[in-house]
Amino acid sequence: MSQPTQTQYPCSGCGANxxxxxxxxxxKCPYCGAETPVGPAERAIREHSWAQFAGLPRKPISALAPHVFTCQGCGAVTQSDKISDRCQFCGAALVADISPAEQVVPEAVLPFLVDRAALRDALRAWASSRWFAPNSLKRVTEAESSHSSYLPHWTYDANTVSEYAGERGEHYWVTETYTEDGQTKTRQVQRTRWYPAHGMVSRSFDDVLVTGTSRVMPKHLETLEPWPLPDAEPYRPAFLAGHETLRYDVEPENGLESAKSVMAGVIRDDCERDIGGDEQRVHSVDTAYHDVTFKLMLLPVWIACYLHAGRTYNVLVNGRTAEVAGERPYSRAKIAAAVVAALLLIAAIIVLVQLNRN
Incomplete structure (x- = not known):
């Protein structure tokens, strides 16, 4: 089990966290309002060499024991696999002290910018813009159904050199003779002549973003992009206080493979541009990766949950831009009413057309 160490930030005024x-x-103290500045960063954000990291012995993240928190407020001892959480008994903010010997330590954090008031505004605007949504969708704006969470993400940098083989297609036109209604006619028809093509392209990638958690649906997280990554701060535990922080469960090796898939699509486009012509076929691409670096980042997301017809729906809100993505139910009654209204409108138009003809 992990060392029972954690960081808490007691208020100098009332002693709360x-x-x-x-x-x-x-x-900020949630009770008396006292404020304490977040301490300055001790160093800049760093990229880590993949070659050096790959040679280090370590356990898979799934084999690590949960963190053990001992609340300095009520003395309760709780376990969690999250980096930051709240005491299950008194609600005090708890932040784990992460050991680099056990897991990759976050290198950067994008602090929350959207507060609860801005969250409610974003959810209200999103809910009101959902066509054919049931009236119960407005419940998503309730503050009690949402919580703030930092989600782990990997970023990867790489210099790539790719050799490709394919074909370049060039269009030309021929005159074709055909018969229509007993008459012989001609028309111009486009044809494509293909030529072998091969070559080499290079590209540098910076901060290819890959989700580091499987607990949140990737398609929803992708909808929250783009993230203002240049605004990220060097990691400091204070930014996590009072907010949930998930520990990554996507290993960095798996993250790298996902990043390479993203890079592959960009490289293929580069190959097609290099081939030129009117059309392109890419048969093979052999890519060499150089100077690969990576880091672990924490990105802010508000997670809202609400019930409808016995099912739980999740909505995510970007904690920096207030972009909203998530699931939504549909109202059968509203859809049926819309269909009936459309049919009545069509019928009315038909009647008017007939009357005008008569």
Whole structure:
């Protein structure tokens, strides 16, 4: 089991635990309102060499024991696999001290900018823009159904050199004779002449983003992009206080393979541009990766849950841009009403046309 170490930030005024206030650079007491500035970064954000990391012995993340938190407020001992959480008994903010010997330590964090008021505005606008949604969708704006969470993401950098083989297609036109209604006619028809093509392209990739958790649907997280990654801060535990932080469960090796898949699509486009012509066929691409680096980042997401017809729906909100993505139910009654209204409108138009003809 992990060492029972964690960081808490007691308020100098009332003794309660401080929490990071979204949109600020301070830790704020949820009771008396006292504020303490987040400490300055001790170093800049670093990229880590993949070659060096790959040679290090380590356990898979799934084999690690949960963190053990001992609340300094009520003395309760709780276990969690999250990096930051709340005491299950008194709700105090808890942040685990992460050991680099056990897992990859976050290198950067994009602090929350969207607070609860802005969250409710974003959810209200999203809910009102959903066509054919049931009236119960408005429940998603309730503050009690949402919580703030930092989600782990991997970023990868690489210099690539790719050799490709394919074909270049060039269009030309021929005159074709055909018969229509007993008459002989001609028309111009496009044809394509193919030529072998091969060559080499190179590209540098920076901060290819890959989700580091399987607990949140990737398609919803992708909808929240783009993220303002240049605004990220060097990792400091204080930014996590009062917010849930998931520990990554996607190993960095798997993340790299996903990043290479993203890179492959860009490289293929480069190959097609290099081939030129009117059309292109790419038969094979052999890519060499150089100077591969990576880092673990924490990105802010509000997660809202609501019930409808016995099913739980999840909605995600980008904690920096307020972009909303997620699941939504449909109202059969509203859809049926819309269909009936459309049929009545069509029928009315037909009647008007007939009357005008008569």
């Amino acid at each position: 401080l929490e990071f206030a979204p949109g600020t650079t301070v830790l």
